[in-house]
Amino acid sequence: MARRDGDDFLDFAAAMGPRMRRTAFLLCGDWDRAGDIVQESLIRLYVAWPRLEPGPGMSSYARRTVVHVHADWARKRSSQEVVTDVLPQQQVDDATAGIPERVVLMNALAALPERQRACVVLRYYEDLGVAEVATLLGCREGTVKSQTARGIGALRRAYQRAGGDLGVDDRGPREEPAW
Incomplete structure (x- = not known):
């Protein structure tokens, strides 16, 4: 080469x-x-x-x-974190940060455990398959599936708590009226 x-x-x-x-x-x-x-x-x-x-x-x-x-x-x-009562103000250089849904989503994503967040980001943002994510993270495919499902569930609950309407419930997507 x-x-x-x-x-x-x-x-x-x-x-x-x-x-x-x-x-x-x-x-x-x-x-x-x-x-x-x-x-x-x-x-x-x-x-x-x-x-x-x-x-x-x-x-x-x-x-x-x-x-x-x-x-x-x-x-x-994880071994060097310092606990503080006051969080510093951070300016976000993302033009869409003012959109309430995005803020809710980003806060919920940040609250996910590391493995769940990595699975959700790699599966849905990077559009990788389960096998690729498992290889990247060095875990089994079943772990990727369960961590992704838990992460998506937590994101869904956080969004709904903030008043968002996903058009889905525990039974799946709602049918649109056929008017």
């Missing part, structure tokens, strides 16, 4: 960076931390770059790197 140059990496990073940051944000719930996760992911990708085969698998490799960096940071953070 021929060694690839830095220009190839810069093109790849420019193309994949925004998507990697959105995925990282959905995993961690903080834009600043998402940027740090992407930066660490890009460093790891750059180190591995000469060994990697170009092709469609590069985006999967980048996504897997983001998931692994987030998992590493979550493990480190």
Whole structure:
């Protein structure tokens, strides 16, 4: 395999960076931390770059790197967290953050346990199959299915508690009137 140059990496990073940051944000719930996760992911990708085969698998490799960096940071953070009574104000640089449904969804997503959040994000945002998510997270497919179902259920309950109407209940979607 021929060694690839830095220009190839810069093109790849420019193309994949925004998507990697959105995925990282959905995993961690903080834009600043998402940027740090992407930066660490890009460093790891750059180190591995000469060994990697170009092709469609590069985006999967980048996504897997983001998931692994987030998992590493979550493990480190769990032993370094400092409890505080006052949360700092954070400015969100997302243009749709003012939409109430999005705020409810993002808060509910942030409240999910790490594994449930990762399963929901990878299954529904990244549109990966159960087998791919299981491989990425290093668990069984049944675990992905159960964690995804629990995560979606928690998101649904949080949305309904906030007054949202999903058009579904425990029995499934409601039928629209045939007027």
